[in-house]
Amino acid sequence: MALGTDYSGQDCSLARALELVGERWTPLILRDAFVGVRRYRDFLDHLDIPRAVLAARLQALVDAGVMAKERYQDSPPREEYVLTAKGRELWPALHLLGQWGEQHLTERGPRRLYTHLPCGSRLRNGSCPSCGAVELEDVEVRPGPGLVSTRTDAVSVALREPRRLLDPLRTS
Template identity: 45%
Template sequence: MVLPRNYDSQNCSIARSLEVVGDRWTMLVVRSAFEGVRRFDDYQDVLGIARNVLTDRLTRLCEEGILRRVRYQERPDRYEYRLTRKGVELWPTMMTLMRWGDRHYAPSGPPVVVSHLGCTGALGENLTCDACGKRLQPNEVEARPGPGAGL
């Protein structure tokens, strides 16, 4: 059986979500946005993505309300892409996916360690600080290279 290219016939929130964020490049664009990437050329540099693919992903993420396009320069017009509230709501999903990947696909340790800003703790279970127990938000963490970063 061949899977259809979309999930219109499925009454399933997972399938509908995958229609929007279910491909590799889209999730990596969103990850980069959480890392502070804003401009087209910076996305391209960080991801090594083809211009046409990046244009497609950024357009779709804006259409879906996950990113918003904001002009930062006139003559010529230049834009940057910022996460919306809907986009920021993907942070728990991104962190859970990262932690799952660290457990199952990072034999030398996590490539990135996320820690609580101003605290000694790392991002723990249920998105809480493993030192102070505070439930963390994206603006309360920093990402640093982990033991598996050099591989």
């Protein structure tokens, strides 16, 4: 979202949330994180985002406690960005917004299908209609009939197969 993203003077929890996750690119970074993207390079390749912006956003998300930076190898030292519990709780809001876009802004069918694996039902409102709350690891993302993926980056290719949310995406 946004630009100069402070909504000072708005005593409103939505404004506070938007100052953090309403900035331009941030929701898409989080969407990628939910499907398992963790590395700087993968975010970069999949989003076509300027490097400086990606670095700034990831840093802001870490500072806010939405993501955490974790060492995954020592030689050479490499770190990856993973969602914290606080970050994972953004899932219903982001999912709902995506579902709204799917229903109102697209003509072809859904691009991605979300299934709660233990019971097999399609997700509604970011949670399972029959089970209630949902562990994200139990949710499967699968390409839907509306998906037209022409991208060749590693993340897009991996997402052409069914995956579980949060399952780390390994591209190397």
